[in-house]
Amino acid sequence: MADRHDANLLMLEDRRRRVLVVEDNPVNQALAVAILAKLGYVAEVAGNGREAVEAVAHAAYGAVLMDCQLPVMDGYQATAEIRRREGTGRHTPIIAMTAAALPGDRERCLAAGMDDYIAKPVLVSDVAAGLSRWLHGEATVPWASASVDSAESARDVLDPDRLAELRLLDSAGDGSEFLCVLVDCFLTTASADLASLRAAAQRGDTTAMTDLAHRLKGAAATLGSPGMVNLCQELEGLASTGGLAPARELLCCLEQEFARVTKALDGAVPRR
Numbered sequence: 001m002a003d004r005h006d007a008n009l010l011m012l013e014d015r016r017r018r019v020l021v022v023e024d025n026p027v028n029q030a031l032a033v034a035i036l037a038k039l040g041y042v043a044e045v046a047g048n049g050r051e052a053v054e055a056v057a058h059a060a061y062g063a064v065l066m067d068c069q070l071p072v073m074d075g076y077q078a079t080a081e082i083r084r085r086e087g088t089g090r091h092t093p094i095i096a097m098t099a100a101a102l103p104g105d106r107e108r109c110l111a112a113g114m115d116d117y118i119a120k121p122v123l124v125s126d127v128a129a130g131l132s133r134w135l136h137g138e139a140t141v142p143w144a145s146a147s148v149d150s151a152e153s154a155r156d157v158l159d160p161d162r163l164a165e166l167r168l169l170d171s172a173g174d175g176s177e178f179l180c181v182l183v184d185c186f187l188t189t190a191s192a193d194l195a196s197l198r199a200a201a202q203r204g205d206t207t208a209m210t211d212l213a214h215r216l217k218g219a220a221a222t223l224g225s226p227g228m229v230n231l232c233q234e235l236e237g238l239a240s241t242g243g244l245a246p247a248r249e250l251l252c253c254l255e256q257e258f259a260r261v262t263k264a265l266d267g268a269v270p271r272r
Contacts, residue, residue, distance in 0.1 A: 017040070017041050017042050017062060018041070018042050018044065018059075018060070018061050018062055019036050019041045019042070019043055019044070019061060019062055019063050019064070019065060019131070020043075020044050020045075020046060020052065020055055020056065020061045020063075020064045020065070021033060021036070021043050021044070021045045021046070021065050022045075022046045022047075022048075022049065022051075022052040022064060022065065022066045022067055022070065022075065022078065023045070023046075023047070023065075023067045023070075023097070024047050024048060024067065024070055024071055024215070025067075025189070025215055025218055025219055026185050026189055027182060027185050027186045027189060027218075027219040027222050027223070028067070028097075028120070028122070028218055028219065028222055029045055029047075030181065030182055030185055031122060031166075031169075031182065031222050032045075032065060032097075032122065032127075033045065034169040034178055034182075035122065035124050035127050035169060036127070037171070038124065038168075038169055038171075039124070039127065039128055039131070041062075041131070044059075044061075047070075047071075048070045048071045048072035048073060049070045049071075049072055049073030049074055049075060049077055049078030049081075050072045050073045050078070051072075052064065052066065052070075052073075052078045052082070053073070053078050053081045053082055053085070056082050056085075056086075056092055057082075057085055060092075061092055062093070062131075062134075062135050063092065063093040063094070063095060063130075063131055063134055063135060064082075064092055064093070064094045064095065065095050065097050065118075065127070066078065066079060066094050066095065066096055066097060066114065067096075067097050067098065067218075068096055068097070068098040068105075068109065069098070069099075069211075069214055069215075075096065075098075075112075075114075076108065076109070076112040077112075079094050079112045079113045079114050080112055080113055082094065082113070083113040093115045093116070093134035093135070094113065094114045094115055094116075095114065095115060095116040095117070095118055095130045095131075095134070096109040096114045096116065096117045096118065097118050097120060097122055098117070098118075098119065098120060099119075099120040099121075099214065099217050099218040099221055105117075115134060116130050116133065116134065118130055120218055120221050120222070121162065121218075121221035121222050121224070122222070123165065124165060124168070124169070157225065157227060157257075157260050157261055157263075157264040158223070158224050158225060158261065158264050158265065158268060159224030159225075159226060160224075160268075161224075162223070162224025163179070163223075163224055163268060163269070166178070166179050166182060166223075166224075167179055176269075176270075179269050180269060182222075182223070183223070183265050183269050186219055186222070186223050186265075187262060187265070189219060190216060190219055190220070190258060191258075193212050193215060193216045193219075194216070194251075194254070194255055194258060196208070196212050197209060197212045197213065197216070197235075197251055197254075198251065198255075200212060201244070201247065201248045201251055204244055206239045206240070206242055206244060206247070207239075209235070209239035209247060210236055210239040210240045213232045213233075213235040213236035213239060214232070214236050216228070216232050216254075217229055217232035217233055217236065220232060220261075223261070223265070225257075225261045227257045227260070227261070228254065228257050228258060228261060231250060231253055231254045231257055232254065234250055235247055235250045235251060235254060238250060
């Protein structure tokens with residue numbers, strides 16, 4: 001009996017340590033996985049809401065970190081389907097991760113069946129606190145403060161405190177390797193998203209512009225670029241209401257800001 005009890009405890013402990021990250025943005029995927037590793041969790045990734053539903057149906061997770069705006073099936077729909085399938089016999093904690101900052105967003109997440117809410121850009125302390133609330137204090141790794149030695153010219157474009165926190169995620173200990181990988185991923189995906197935005201603007205596809213602006217906003221927030229975040233937020237709003245002409249003008253400003261961010265990152269995060 002004792003052996004069976006010990007085995008059950010080990011199985012429960014293993015399940016609690018596994019966290020499903022539901023995120024379609026590669027930059028935010030990499031960040032979430034690094035944060036969870038730092039906190040002692042094992043992360044698995046789903047790229048859309050449908051994948052998340054199937055993952056939870058076939059495996060046990062301690063918690064799910066769920067982005068709200070996802071392809072195929074959004075986070076609200078995925079959560080509702082997970083809850084429908086679980087019924088009353090099971091309840092996997094689902095914590096929303098969203099770049100939205102509109103009144104009522106938290107309430108909408110909770111109404112969909114989510115248990116908690118983390119606003120992007122995701123902070124280590126927020127993830128630790130959220131998981132601790134739902135996994136009985138599992139996230140206990142202390143998160144020390146750090147100073148950042150970034151180029152002075154980058155301070156107008158990048159948030160040095162955000163870069164400092166990202167440096168703390170480096171398993172190598174010198175704060176450079178993970179941040180370099182994250183920056184390279186951001187520059188690649190942001191360039192592609194801007195090209196797609198330009199193409200969508202040329203063909204007058206405001207729906208695609210809305211989705212791309214939201215996606216780029218989340219990545220920019222992760223790297224600590226308030227200028228890009230604000231421009232993406234405004235572009236998202238214009239495109240969603242059909243304001244194509246002003247959205248096209250704003251896209252030029254966004255491309256110029258991305259050039260400034262690229263230059264600032266080159267100075268703040270030297271790469272090989």
